[in-house]
Amino acid sequence: MKIFNNVNWKWKFSVVCACLVAVYSFRQKEGLHVASPDAVIMKYTAPPLPSSFSFAGEAVPLQDTEIREQWDREVLYNYYQPNSILYIIKLSKRYFPQIEAQLKKNGIPEDMKYLCVAESNLQLLVSKAGAAGFWQFMPSTAPGFGLEVNSYVDERYHIEKSTEAACKYLRKAYEQLGSWTAAAASYNCGMGAYAGQANFQKTRNYYDLLLPEETNRYIFRILTFKYFLEQADGLGFIIGQSDGYLPQQFPTIEVNSSIPDLAAFATAHGSNYRLLKRHNAWIRGKTLPVPPGKKYTLVLPSVNR
Known part of the structure; x- marks a missing residue:
């Protein structure tokens, strides 16, 4: 509509709206001092302690x-x-x-x-x-x-x-x-x-x-x-039988030599870098040096899990 192209009209309309909001907010604040018969009062109870533990x-x-x-x-x-x-x-x-x-x-x-x-x-x-x-x-x-x-x-x-x-x-x-x-x-x-x-x-x-x-x-x-x-x-802490997080079982692989690129390693084994790092949080870098005589067991979830 053409009326909304008028900058002055827009400005006046904004001022009127702001005034209405201010009046409404003031009345709402005033109302906070008066208890409404329909007000919902939150009630808190102390959970009981057992007699022995x-x-x-x-x-x-x-x-x-x-x-x-x-x-x-x-x-x-x-x-x-x-x-x-x-x-x-x-x-x-x-x-x-x-x-x-x-x-x-x-x-x-x-x-x-x-x-x-x-x-x-x-x-x-x-x-x-x-x-x-x-x-x-x-x-x-x-x-x-x-x-x-x-x-x-x-x-x-x-x-x-x-x-x-x-x-x-x-x-x-x-x-x-x-x-x-x-x-x-x-x-x-x-x-x-x-x-x-x-x-x-x-x-x-x-x-x-x-x-x-x-x-x-x-x-x-x-x-x-x-x-x-x-x-x-x-x-009152109720979790449905099927709502808990179930234990996870994934394939593992044993490595006894260094991995210079964990992303490439994960991809080559049907996984990805995100899954590899998530399920092997103990690996802190982007590579995994393996000293001679040392070996690690890695969890390798499949991308098509």
């Missing part, structure tokens, strides 16, 4: 009011992040079977899988301090537990090998500190730091120790994930 076969002293309140804090904090909890539950369907098998093989209590959740939410994360992978090993400590870490290979991102390394740590910590709860707590602050506080405070019992704030909360965070994942349906 255990971790790795060791009882949590919930009869102690302070201990119960510390745990309640973590439960409340995490309960109202349902998107995160639901995602963890879905991921657990894929990764727990693999983690549980490694824990069982090494004689580590199955409950330690919840430590892994507390560390990384079952994701290959990197912390601000540089800890990486499901079990959040630091680059300086990982080699001491059998993990290779360099510019080309970082086995902190290898789920099976990093779980094996975590088992070595937890077994050593248990033997030194005397309980699985103490071993799990030391995973956060270090065996030396835990032992030092235990010696100074004349007790190794985690629940009797005053530790750094992060470690004070650490076990209660692990307990929270155990509670949520074991009692998911009853707490």
Whole structure:
């Protein structure tokens, strides 16, 4: 229409619209001060805590009011992040079977899988301090537990090998500190730091120790994930039987010589670079040097999967 070609008319029309919007917004703000009888008020409830609970076969002293309140804090904090909890539950369907098998093989209590959740939410994360992978090993400590870490290979991102390394740590910590709860707590602050506080405070019992704030909360965070994942349906975190992420099985190939071009290698074996890197996150570069006498096992999903 010709009227819309008139610049002055357009400008006047815009001013009128702006005024109407301003008046409407002002009235809406005014209305915020008056409770409408039809207003929907959000209501929040605190999830119940069980009367008794255990971790790795060791009882949590919930009869102690302070201990119960510390745990309640973590439960409340995490309960109202349902998107995160639901995602963890879905991921657990894929990764727990693999983690549980490694824990069982090494004689580590199955409950330690919840430590892994507390560390990384079952994701290959990197912390601000540089800890990486499901079990959040630091680059300086990982080699001491059998993990290779360099510019080309970082086995902190290898789920099976990093779980094996975590088992070595937890077994050593248990033997030194005397309980699985103490071993799990030391995973956060270090065996030396835990032992030092235990010696100074004349007790190794985690629940009797005053530790750094992060470690004070650490076990209660692990307990929270155990509670949520074991009692998911009853707490309202409902995932359909077919909605979890299933374990994945792909062909593997063993290599004992260097791969100068991983993209070309993947294509030659019916895969592609994206799939190769996604399912072998421990390979950090675009090439894979293989020293003499060394060999690696690569997962190679097919492009036509």
